Amino acid sequence: SHCHPIHISEPDFLKNGEYKLWMDLDNLMISLTKFKGIILAPSWENSSGCKIEKRKFEESGLEVLFYEKIVGGIK
DSSP: OOSSOTTOOSHHHHHTTHHHHHHHHHHHHHHHSOOOEEEEOTTGGGOHHHHHHHHHHHHTTOEEEEHHHHHTTOO
């Protein structure tokens, strides 16, 4: 969610190839910055983009955190 709205996951978005544009931008931002890790939002496993980013961070030896574990019982 660092550069585009999370809610953009409707079929027209994917059909029009905008997904690739955002993935390219995300990958560029990740490669040019000093991210130390990633925090995955609830239901991240339903997003192919999140799965790719998780794998990328793990392969780079960077931290992968899960939102639910961070906020825990905070209400």
